Amino acid sequence: MAEPNTDLPGDRLLAYLALSPSIAILILLVAVPMVTVFAMSMQHISLGELSGPFVGLRNFERVLADPAFLNALGNTFVWVFGSVAIEMALGLGIALLLNIDFRMRGIARAVILTPYLIPTVVAVLTWHYMFNDIIGVLNYLLMAVGLISQPLLWLNSTSMAMFSVILVGVWKFFPFVVIALMGILQAIPQEQYEAADIDGASALQKFWRITLPHIMPVFLLTALLRTIWTFHKFDIIYLMTGGGPIDATTTLPVLVYQQGFVDFALGRAAATAIITFAILGVLLAVYLHLMKRAEARQ
Amino acid sequence: MALVEVKQITKKFGAYSAISNVSLTAQDGKFLILLGPSGCGKTTLLRMIAGLELPTYGDIVIGGKVATRLHPKDRNIAMVFQNYALYPHLTIYENVAFPLRVRGFSGDIDKKVKWATSLVGIEHLLERKPRQMSGGERQRTALARSLVRDPSVFLLDEPLSNLDAKLRHSAREELRQFQERIGVTSIYVTHDQVEAMGLGDRICVMQGGVVRQLGTPEEIYLNPADTFVASFIGSPPMNLISDEGRTIGFRPEMFLPESAFDPSEALYRTEFTVQRIEYLGGDRILYGMVGASLPSSKAIARLPATIGTLPEVGTTAKFAMRLSDIRYFDGEGKAVEQSRRHEARLVVNG
Numbered sequence: 001m002a003e004p005n006t007d008l009p010g011d012r013l014l015a016y017l018a019l020s021p022s023i024a025i026l027i028l029l030v031a032v033p034m035v036t037v038f039a040m041s042m043q044h045i046s047l048g049e050l051s052g053p054f055v056g057l058r059n060f061e062r063v064l065a066d067p068a069f070l071n072a073l074g075n076t077f078v079w080v081f082g083s084v085a086i087e088m089a090l091g092l093g094i095a096l097l098l099n100i101d102f103r104m105r106g107i108a109r110a111v112i113l114t115p116y117l118i119p120t121v122v123a124v125l126t127w128h129y130m131f132n133d134i135i136g137v138l139n140y141l142l143m144a145v146g147l148i149s150q151p152l153l154w155l156n157s158t159s160m161a162m163f164s165v166i167l168v169g170v171w172k173f174f175p176f177v178v179i180a181l182m183g184i185l186q187a188i189p190q191e192q193y194e195a196a197d198i199d200g201a202s203a204l205q206k207f208w209r210i211t212l213p214h215i216m217p218v219f220l221l222t223a224l225l226r227t228i229w230t231f232h233k234f235d236i237i238y239l240m241t242g243g244g245p246i247d248a249t250t251t252l253p254v255l256v257y258q259q260g261f262v263d264f265a266l267g268r269a270a271a272t273a274i275i276t277f278a279i280l281g282v283l284l285a286v287y288l289h290l291m292k293r294a295e296a297r298q
Numbered sequence: 299m300a301l302v303e304v305k306q307i308t309k310k311f312g313a314y315s316a317i318s319n320v321s322l323t324a325q326d327g328k329f330l331i332l333l334g335p336s337g338c339g340k341t342t343l344l345r346m347i348a349g350l351e352l353p354t355y356g357d358i359v360i361g362g363k364v365a366t367r368l369h370p371k372d373r374n375i376a377m378v379f380q381n382y383a384l385y386p387h388l389t390i391y392e393n394v395a396f397p398l399r400v401r402g403f404s405g406d407i408d409k410k411v412k413w414a415t416s417l418v419g420i421e422h423l424l425e426r427k428p429r430q431m432s433g434g435e436r437q438r439t440a441l442a443r444s445l446v447r448d449p450s451v452f453l454l455d456e457p458l459s460n461l462d463a464k465l466r467h468s469a470r471e472e473l474r475q476f477q478e479r480i481g482v483t484s485i486y487v488t489h490d491q492v493e494a495m496g497l498g499d500r501i502c503v504m505q506g507g508v509v510r511q512l513g514t515p516e517e518i519y520l521n522p523a524d525t526f527v528a529s530f531i532g533s534p535p536m537n538l539i540s541d542e543g544r545t546i547g548f549r550p551e552m553f554l555p556e557s558a559f560d561p562s563e564a565l566y567r568t569e570f571t572v573q574r575i576e577y578l579g580g581d582r583i584l585y586g587m588v589g590a591s592l593p594s595s596k597a598i599a600r601l602p603a604t605i606g607t608l609p610e611v612g613t614t615a616k617f618a619m620r621l622s623d624i625r626y627f628d629g630e631g632k633a634v635e636q637s638r639r640h641e642a643r644l645v646v647n648g
């Protein structure tokens with residue numbers, strides 16, 4: 001067999017040279033913090049210090065035995081799956097509606113997308129104001145139409161606070177789902193629907209047999225991205241409730257923050273962060289596996 | 299099986315008329331071809347018959363029933379799209395079974411699917427997905443899907459245009475045999491005149507949203523209704539020569555050296571200066587200028603290989619055609635009718 005053509009001498013060097021700035025930045029931004037956190041999770045770090053004596057897995061033991069951790073874990077799952085499920089369902093519904101040709105469609109699209117463009121702080125402050133028990137517009141409206149007889153404690157009751165932050169999160173991020181799904185909906189060839197019309201399919205049958213299979217890969221990918229992002233979403237919850245009332249909305253990232261910057265137990269905070277990371281990792285592995293199976297079936 | 303009548307259909311997209319006052323009838327069990335250049339409105343007309351588009355004016359009647367406003371599924375038609383529009387996520391089996399399933403067919407779906415797929419010869423590919431099929435196999439799948447529920451009308455929009463030339467030829471042959479076997483009214487859109495001549499019981503030649511001529515392939519070839527049809531059909535097309543506000547036309551294969559004719563025949567004689575000869579194997583195409591009794595203009599002759607003596611390039615030779623092979627068109631390009639032809643001929647000869 002003939003010798004394959006190889007790179008010219010110097011090609012390889014040039015390639016590494018060209019890549020080196022990116023590699024350096026990646027090391028600085030990703031590898032260094034990760035190694036640091038990993039190292040910190042195995043040290044006992046006192047107040048005011050950034051390192052301390054090596055304690056092995058003691059921090060992990062303490063975190064896992066702490067009821068606050070289990071509570072945060074449970075809250076995280078409610079927060080993530082509650083938010084993503086509602087975002088995906090709402091996003092799909094609205095994308096399907098916006099895909100119908102109607103007058104004002106352009107305006108409707110622009111309006112739908114605005115929450116995504118409003119800075120989180122502004123959005124949270126506005127919602128905070130609307131959620132207010134006494135002067136909030138939400139209670140006022142719901143009472144005016146007679147849906148409730150007493151003001152709801154949107155953020156100040158342990159039973160409602162999680163629902164309220166999920167509401168804000170969904171409001172802020174469902175437009176992302178709408179954008180993603182609208183793109184793929186428009187890519188479905190119109191002839192598929194016309195053929196189905198002639199074949200005699202109903203609207204529901206067209207949705208199941210044509211629309212859903214077409215959008216499924218993008219739908220799953222969007223759900224995956226939303227899951228990751230929602231999992232370590234911190235600002236909305238922290239700004240809305242600070243993790244409260246008591247610990248009703250304390251998710252894992254909020255717990256890490258509290259352990260690190262309220263209790264100043266950096267070692268434990270690092271351990272919690274790594275456990276969080278591991279859980280997310282497992283979640284993603286399961287998810288990617290499911291996605292591969294779904295794609296193989298296509 | 300059904301008669302399809304298109305009655306004074308006009309279709310406007312905004313201010314633009316894609317179809318203007320078209321009327322035609324697709325006869326029961328016959329193959330009607332809609333032939334015309336790209337953009338002449340063939341697809342639009344077919345889509346109105348299918349119910350995918352509402353005519354601006356006029357009516358569609360299928361099997362004696364006004365269908366203008368009927369939903370596509372209630373017209374009992376089947377359509378094969380130009381790119382087949384198979385459902386990419388379903389297997390071939392499920393693609394073909396789809397029309398039966400969605401209509402809640404109560405009989406043996408499996409038997410019907412096997413029947414339809416074996417008619418087009420894809421019964422061994424049922425577990426595949428459309429993307430694992432060749433163009434020809436996809437086209438057959440689309441056919442099987444459309445015939446599985448016994449439609450009374452078949453609509454086909456350039457179903458062979460995505461196939462390569464060789465496959466197109468055999469697919470055309472199969473399609474024709476297939477249509478004859480199941481004997482269903484078929485309306486077939488194409489821009490390819492060879493396909494149209496080979497397939498059609500009748501051809502409807504369209505241009506710019508209007509029907510130029512409706513007739514059998516022979517009628518259209520031998521007696522084109524106007525200069526558009528004359529120049530659109532035939533390869534090379536009919537020679538058209540303007541003369542004093544009229545146009546005379548003759549087919550290149552009817553225009554031969556004078557020696558090729560029997561001297562007793564009624565001939566029209568002229569001179570032909572050959573400029574270029576194209577060798578096609580069976581035939582030779584001669585490009586050149588006619589002169590003498592006709593106004594000097596470009597013309598083409600198609601000589602079968604049986605004619606031994608060829609004029610050389612650059613020389614002028616005596617050529618002729620039978621008087622009966624000449625067609626006459628008036629100032630607007632419309633064919634001059636049989637009864638008036640005699641008169642017109644005298645003018646040319648005089």
Ligand SMILES: Nc1ncnc2c1ncn2[C@@H]1O[C@H](COP(=O)(O)OP(=O)(O)O)[C@@H](O)[C@H]1O
Nearest residue numbers: 311315316334335336337338339340341342343
């Ligand atoms: N939905 C539409 N909106 C506007 N114009 C259209 C539409 N569909 C077709 N047309 C126009 O109508 C004319 C005929 O189109 P079509 O029927 O597709 O031609 P053909 O199939 O003969 O190539 C074209 O000029 C095309 O641009």
Ligand SMILES: [Mg+2]
Nearest residue numbers: 337340341342
């Ligand atoms: Mg077309």
